[in-house]
Amino acid sequence: VKGVGRRPVLRRVVRLFLNIFPEDVPGISREDMEETFLDGYEDARSRTRFLAVELAALFRHGLGERWESLEAPRPLAGLTDDIRFALKSLLKQPLFTAGAVLMLALGLGVNTGAFSMTMGMSRIADRFRDPEELVFLWGVEEGWDRAAVSAPHYFAWRDESTAFQSTAAYREMDRYISGDGDPQRIRTAAVTPGIFQLLGLSPEAGRLFAEADAAPDAPPVAAVSWRLWQERYGGEDSVLGTTLMLNDVAHTIVGILPKTVDFEMFWRGVGVIVPLSLSQGDTNWSAQSYRVVARLAPEATVQQAGTQIAAITQRLAQAHPEANGHLRSRVEPFQDFFFGGDNKLAMAGILMAVLAILLIACVNLAKILMAKGAARQGEVAIRLALGASRARVVRQLVTESLVLALAGGAAGVYLGQLGVELLLSTMPSAPFLLEEAGLDFTLLAYTFAVSVVAAMAFGLTPALLTSRMSLGEGVKETSPGASAGRKRKRLRDWMLVSQLAVTVPLVLTCGVSFLNLRALQSIDFGFPVEGLLTAQVDLPTHRYPDQESQSRFYRELLETLRTTPGITAVGAGIYVPIGAVGGAAYAPLVVDGREAADGSARGPRGYRAITPEYFQALGVGLLAGREFTYDDTPETLPVAVVNEAFAQTYWPDDNPVGRLIRPETDPSRLYSGYELTVTQPITVVGVVQDFGATFYGDPPGPELYLSQNQHPFSSLFVVLRSEGDPLALVPAVREGVARIDEAVPITSVRTGERMVDDWLQESRGIGAMLGVLAILALGMAVLGLYGMVAHSVAQRTFELGVRMVLGARGRAIQASVMRSFLLLAAVGVAIGIGVGALLGLVVRSFLVLLQVPWIPMVLGVSGLMMGVVALAAWVPARRATTIQPVVALKTQ
């Protein structure tokens, strides 16, 4: 029995197997194969055997065919034609092409930018030889997990552990260059000679240190950093062998450090390197000033090293409890030090943001391609009808997407690099990143991969949708009035929702962070920043060895300046409360009557030394008692001024003036290795108002000020308040210092406003980046949303016209169109706010911000998105319902 009706079940099975085969070649049909199979089955002697053998063969050959259809070089044969055709068709629609390329370029640009920054940061450690073996050995103390250690610690770690091939130590200190040119205070590092070998560094020129250079009687030698070599010596090789006066000691310059490491770690800001001579017999446990680096032995792990070092440290603590009872230890790989925790988190956040932008870009691109695909259905249908295979048509469409993607990718790489350069130019502390963040193969591969994936995912879908339809459908769909296919509509709905779900949290997060950083610009320091000038003065300690000479210098300087016209008040201190410049001196103290309390409730752990008129020069008001005067001398009663917060913390109900603060006497509360600068009880003589500001907007904490006259420091910030432009006073300050001692350097002179700028510089860079991301995301989303909604409503002009003809009211139609889109938009916005809230929690946990009003922000962004969707639906709907129905129907 032959015919179409025979053996329907078997026919189904066979058909299933035949589906494994790829497309039919014209002229060969699966139908013929079905019949052939059934013929064979009916004629077979053993039908079971026939089925087993034949179905297996169908399966095998089907897969084989499919494989060949992928592998055959033939599908690539027409590639150049495809590309030519793609270019032609893209150029025929320049607006579409420009839009698509721009969309991709923006999405990919922020991606390559962020990716190259991340790569750059993650690659810093790679500047050393085999960086995965390199570790830091840190001391760990309360509140400080990267503490320097003493020389005996270093020796014990080096000699008693087996986990390291080699270890080295270094210490940083400021020294003074003199002799040629202006006196200069400079950061220097003393290193054990083996450190270069350990890190795998070779000199740019000259030589680095040998063990002999560290011998106590060796002639003093120095190496200079690449930057100092460029800036001070003009990059001339002739500097080798010349003499450098370092703290008035002549050092011979023997080498120049390689440029590649002129950054970070101890090289950051370090200009001169000298050999460190450490004696094995050094038993000074309290001089905790050495940092230790090591290279792991071939088989050793970081954990093993950590365990060994911890055991050694513990043994030392038991053997010498008086010196280092608090000290614990920790081993940190270089990679973590240069690109660890916070960096990773911040970078992950940025990467997430840029990926979200890419997603928005891709969704927009997909919409453009779909709209274009819809417009080209006629063309596709005709090509299919003329005998082009579906694969051929899809391939053509995919080629177009790829050409677009590559153009977008190239433009994106360019934009990204431009962005990185702009961004890094706002971050002066990270110039090395520029080099690291450069173009390289990984970056290009990443961009290429992302653009191709984007083009495939978002170009192929519309292409498949376009080509999958039957000819009849294609002809139908060329008439724009027909409602889009169901699949297409569902896809569009999903795109609308997902775009909002991605955009809303992105805009919210970036926007909130941006506004928060903006808010810092107008932060209130509690005193007027305008009219303030600060100058950092460094007394070379070899010229001013004792407190008396230091005190005398500053008194003389301040008295000279006070008589200068234009200066209304002048003081000095170890600290300027703008961006926490300078610092505090360590001194564990006990507030009278608080002896029983624990920790910080017991008393402050440090103080800031200031001169008379410091508060006046800053513009901070005195609330009670008096300021310091020059009558407060080392011989008179030790005095203190506290701020309001201090008074509130320790004496909430009493008058602080006249109360006592004593030095801590409990040895368990003292850190080892610090010389105590407060040895007598101090009497509070005044209270000033709170001032200063932190990055996170925290209220000022308790502050204790002691008299510089009674607790002198060699390096102070001179603070001047001027009547007019503070910069006009700069020459007077320089002259004043030079008149007393020409060898005293002024390291930095800055106005109050400049200090605010400098403080906020990095955060401003980040803020600008977030702002750009937010605006970019918002702009792309608004355009994309509008385009998508308006396009799909406009396509329904015919349908809406029909409804008008059937007697529906224009307003009712408009409302119903808008309703359907607003519903989708509401879902998207709701998901977006949910995601945004989650992101906000994460952001808040590592950036204590969100001081900005975020509720209006959420409402604003949601409102804007809904508004755009509503407008995009309303405009074409109104057009469709207000034109003559006849015209609407003619759009068919």
Add this chain to the structure above:
Amino acid sequence: MSDQPDPQDFLPLRPVEFEILLALAGGEAHGYAIIKEAETRARGMFRLETGALYRGLRRLTTSGLIRPTEKRPAPDADDQRRSYYAITELGRMVAVAEARRLRAQVEAARARELLADAKGGGS
């Protein structure tokens, strides 16, 4: 179409493809007819599975050695679902070239006395 491909370029043919060409050299046929013909010729020593046939037809069609034909040799004998195939001019030349190649091999085998006691066992 202007420059004729060299039949040698298609050699050697896969056994299935040669079988199909041999079958079609005798006249146009549909899928199952080709299988029957091949099986008959091979006297049960060779089986042509539907999948292999499909694949072979596809290859030969793509490379232009056979072509589907609209002609229905027996219009009322069968339904519309079947396709018929015919060998092309090129296909015939390739089949001849393949046959010659095989003959040369068989002669070589005979010269090595591989076929000494199997007279007429070759094609």
